[in-house]
Amino acid sequence: MEIRHLRYFEALGNTLNFTRAAEQLHIAQPPLSRQIRQLEEELGATLIDRNARPLALTKAGTFFLEQCSQLLSRINEAQEATRRISQGQRRWLGIGFVPSALYGVLPEIIRQYRLANQEVEVVLSEMTSIQQAEALKAGRIDVGFGRLPLDDPQLHCEVIVEEPLVAALSARHPLLKFKRLRLSQLAAEPFILYPARPRPSYADHVLQQFRTHDLSLGSVIDVNEMQTAIGLVAAGVGVTLVPSSVQRLQRDDVVYRGLVEKDVSSPVIMNVRADNDSTDLLQLRKLIEGLRQKS
Structure with a gap:
């Protein structure tokens, strides 16, 4: 299985139309059909109900589409981050967050951090607490703000509010x-x-x-x-x-x-890698401690 298979299936899963998906991908329809067939054979599962009108995803297809979208999003993030680093652009700090954190203290944390560290590019990614654990250990983010304690020796979790x-x-x-x-x-x-x-x-x-x-x-x-x-x-x-x-x-x-x-x-819990002692993260933690003392 190659990345292009994931991209092909994501396009088809989102359009449920071979013609429109092929147009989006800038390929002909027959090769797209063959690639989807090959993907199904490799997975040992039928992803598309071709007898439905219009086309429909099977239960396996619905599950696999969600996984494809998550994987491709992570690949895009990694590509973009690598490109920035290789080009010697500004330092960056990856922040993962659960949506409900945006109604509380997190927006002020981000605002103040960006003002005080304009040379640091802050990259925000919405993800669940469990997804944050995976992203932290893979280096896709530097800090996560979630609502579940993560029981993992590689991570340090701290309740901030x-x-x-x-x-x-x-x-x-x-x-x-x-x-x-x-x-x-x-x-x-x-x-x-x-x-x-x-x-x-x-x-x-x-x-x-x-x-x-x-x-x-x-x-x-x-x-x-x-x-x-x-x-x-x-x-x-x-x-x-x-x-x-x-x-x-x-x-x-x-x-x-x-x-x-x-x-x-x-709780709103700040999650970081246990071995991450970067200056940028240290400044973020000091800022958060200052806000906690004022509240």
Whole structure:
């Protein structure tokens, strides 16, 4: 299997049309069809349902498309980083982050770091905590900001802030008559859990909060994105728990309520390679410590 096979399948998987995919790739359609057949033979799996109208991905194809996209993204990142280094361009600092971190302290960390270190190119990559672990060990990023502790001797993890969790409810939800809610009240509602994959993730952290209080969820709706969860909350489909900083995402159809239980929180964790003692990373850590002392 070669990189071109991944690129060919990604184009086909995204268009579900051999003609359009071939045009995007600047190749003829017959060679593309042959390459996809060869890929399926090598994998021992059917990726495309050719009898469907229009074309459709099989379950194996859907999985492989996601893997292709992730692999190609990492390859592109590595190529770009290598190019910058070889050309003697500015130093760079790779930062991975989970989306929910952008509602809290992370934007200010990035802003201040860039102002103080204009000779350093800051490269940002959205990724889950588990993906950050892989990217750190592979050298694709220098620091990650996630919400799960990573149990790996090659990594050093440090909690930089502990955020209370708050309930997100639709603007007409009956529970809004309470100023604060109990976890038991939320457990009795259809609960929107995210992300559905990959796991372990923030979803497992939320489930642990209920287990710690001897509670289990009844009806669970799994989604992949926090924005999707908030949208379903607005539609009255269910309730969810989000870090308190997400309240900055102001919507007139979603209302947030604090919890009676004071110990229900979610950390923002800075993850770095244990052997990374670079000056650029040291400056970032000093900046973060300064912000923590001021808060």
